[in-house]
Amino acid sequence: SCNPARYTQHNGVLTINSGVRSQVSNISGVESLQGCLTLCRMRDCVALEYRPSSGLCRLVTVSKGSSESRVLGTEPGSEVFKLKNFDAVINSILSTNITLLFTNTSTGQNGSIQQTTINVTGCYRIEIAGAKGGSNFDREKYGGRGALVAGNVSLTAGSVLSIVVGQAGGHAKFDYVGGGGGGGSFVYRASTVSRSCRLAVAAEPPEMNMVR
The missing domain is CATH 3.50.4 (Hepatocyte Growth Factor)
Incomplete structure (x- = not known):
C-alpha cells in the first residue's frame, strides 16, 4: 500500500x-x-x-x-x-487518471527498453506479465502463459522508469524439440538496474499496464 x-x-x-x-x-x-x-x-x-x-x-x-x-x-x-x-493524496485524486500501456518491441532476440517519466507525485499501480512460452503443435503441446505480477508503489514527479516487455517464445520447428521460453518483463528506475531499484519483475500475454 x-x-x-x-x-x-x-x-x-x-x-x-x-x-x-x-x-x-x-x-x-x-x-x-x-x-x-x-x-x-x-x-x-x-x-x-x-x-x-x-x-x-x-x-x-x-x-x-x-x-x-x-x-x-x-x-x-x-x-x-x-x-x-495529505497533499499528495489530494493531488492524486485531482489529477486525471493516467493509464499507460506498453507492448513488446522485440524482433527475435533484439528489443528496446521503453521509458516513461512520472509527471505527478502519487500512488501508482504497476501490472506486468511475462510472455507466453512457445508451442509444439505437432505434439499438441502448448506454451504456458507468463506469470502476472501487480503492486502499488509511491513515485515522485520526475522519476524515470525503464520498461522491458518480454517477447513470446518461438514455436518448435520439429516435433522432437520444445518451444522457446517466454521472455521476462521488468520495470526499474532508469538510473540503474540494480536489485534495489527494481520495482516489478514477471517471467514467462506480453503486455504491461501502469495505472495511477
Missing part, C-alpha cells in the same frame, strides 16, 4: 479542495485524541477533527468526484490531524 496511514497535526483551519469528494463520519463519545486517531487509521481517512469538549471525532475520507469544500478546525479548542502525505 502507498498510504502509510501516519498523521501529523495541522495548525489552524484545514480546507479540503472541492475538486475531490469528501465524506465525514461524526462519532460521538470518543474519550481521547488517541482514540480518534485509532479510528481514523482503521477507516483509512485522510484527516480528522477532534473536539475534546464534546468528545466528537470527525473522520474525513476522500474519493474521486467533486463536492463543496470541507473545512475542519473552526471550533475553538478543536484539534486537526492529517496524513503526512
